Amino acid sequence: MKDFLNEIRRPINISLSRKFLYSSLIVIAGVILGVLSKVLDETASNLLPHFLEVLDLRNFFSRMGVWIFIAVLISVYSKSAIRSAINVFLFFVGMVGSYYLYTVMIAGFFPKSYMMIWIVMTVISPFIAFVCWYVKGKGIIAISISSIIFMFISRQAFAFGFWYFYIINILELLLWIATIFVLYQSPKQIIKVITIGLLLCFVTAQSNLFGGML
Numbered sequence: 193m194k195d196f197l198n199e200i201r202r203p204i205n206i207s208l209s210r211k212f213l214y215s216s217l218i219v220i221a222g223v224i225l226g227v228l229s230k231v232l233d234e235t236a237s238n239l240l241p242h243f244l245e246v247l248d249l250r251n252f253f254s255r256m257g258v259w260i261f262i263a264v265l266i267s268v269y270s271k272s273a274i275r276s277a278i279n280v281f282l283f284f285v286g287m288v289g290s291y292y293l294y295t296v297m298i299a300g301f302f303p304k305s306y307m308m309i310w311i312v313m314t315v316i317s318p319f320i321a322f323v324c325w326y327v328k329g330k331g332i333i334a335i336s337i338s339s340i341i342f343m344f345i346s347r348q349a350f351a352f353g354f355w356y357f358y359i360i361n362i363l364e365l366l367l368w369i370a371t372i373f374v375l376y377q378s379p380k381q382i383i384k385v386i387t388i389g390l391l392l393c394f395v396t397a398q399s400n401l402f403g404g405m406l
Contacts, residue, residue: 199331226289252363273323277322280318
C-alpha cells in the first residue's frame with residue numbers, strides 16, 4: 193500500500209523543529225479564526241465597519257466553503273499525508289475549540305447539537321485530509337479527489353439547476369477561483385478537474401448533502 197501511495201505522491205521529510213513550528217502556527221491560526229468568526233457572529237451587522245458589512249463576513253464564516261478551502265490549503269501544502277492529517281486536525285481543534293469556548297464562557301449559551309456536529313467533523317478531518325493530500329499527485333486518483341473537492345467548493349459558490357444559476361456569495365466566488373489555482377498542476381489536468389467537478393455539482397445540485405451544510 194505504501195508503494196502504491198508513493199506512486200501517486202511522494203512525501204518530503206522535514207526536521208522536527210519545522211514540523212513543530214508549522215503545526216504551532218496552524219493551531220494559532222485556527223484559534224484566531226475561531227474567535228474572529230464568533231465575534232462577527234455576535235456583532236450586529238450595522239455595528240461593523242461598512243466594508244465588513246458589505247462583504248457579509250458573518251454569513252461567509254458561518255458557511256462551510258471557507259473552512260473546506262482552508263483545510264484543503266493546509267492539506268495539499270503539507271509535506272506528507274500524515275503531516276496533512278495532523279495539521280488539519282490541529283487547525284480544527286484550534287478553530288472549533290476557541291469558537292465554542294467563546295460561545296460558552298463569553299456569549300453565555302451552550303449549543304450542544306450544533307457543537308457535536310463540529311466535534312464529529314474535527315474527529316474525521318484527519319482522515320479526509322490524509323486523502324486530500326494526494327490531489328497534488330499523479331493519475332486518476334488525484335484527479336478524482338480534486339474533482340470532488342471542486343464539486344463541494346462549487347456547491348458553496350453557486351446555486352444552479354436546469355433553469356437557474358446565481359452566485360451565492362462574492363467571497364465564495366473568490367474562493368472558487370482560488371481553489372482552481374490550489375488544485376492546478378497542468379492545463380490538461382485542471383480542465384479535467386473543472387469539467388468533472390462541475391458535472392458532479394450539477395448532478396448533486398438538488399441534494400442536501402450532510403443535512404444541507406454542503
